[in-house]
Amino acid sequence: MARITVVDRDGKEHVVEAKPGLKLMEILRELDYGVAAICGGLCSCATCHVFVDEAWAARLPKKQSDEQDLLTELSDYRPATSRLSCQVDFTEALDGLKIAIAPDT
Numbered sequence: 001m002a003r004i005t006v007v008d009r010d011g012k013e014h015v016v017e018a019k020p021g022l023k024l025m026e027i028l029r030e031l032d033y034g035v036a037a038i039c040g041g042l043c044s045c046a047t048c049h050v051f052v053d054e055a056w057a058a059r060l061p062k063k064q065s066d067e068q069d070l071l072t073e074l075s076d077y078r079p080a081t082s083r084l085s086c087q088v089d090f091t092e093a094l095d096g097l098k099i100a101i102a103p104d105t
């Protein structure tokens with residue numbers, strides 16, 4: 001089991017066990033302070049928006065165009081660090097990842 005650090009919307013940090021093989025969103029939606037993920041991972045709601053710690057942002061797989069298109073519509077979009085967590089495969093290589101839950105859309 002890997003671990004990630006999740007910063008909630010109040011700025012509090014939580015270290016969470018994370019199972020490789022899941023989407024990052026599937027880990028985060030189980031948390032009380034996590035993401036809503038209303039569309040269930042279909043890349044159509046953006047309620048799984050997170051900010052990836054800058055040290056990690058470049059280590060994640062690149063965004064596909066549908067993720068990029070949806071992100072750029074968000075008022076809280078940050079080009080370098082915004083990701084839709086339903087589009088990120090959580091792998092062992094991401095053990096130690098740090099992300100912050102983005103504000104409600």
Ligand code: FES
Nearest residue numbers: 039041045046086
């Ligand atoms: S869960 Fe809806 S876009 Fe990610």
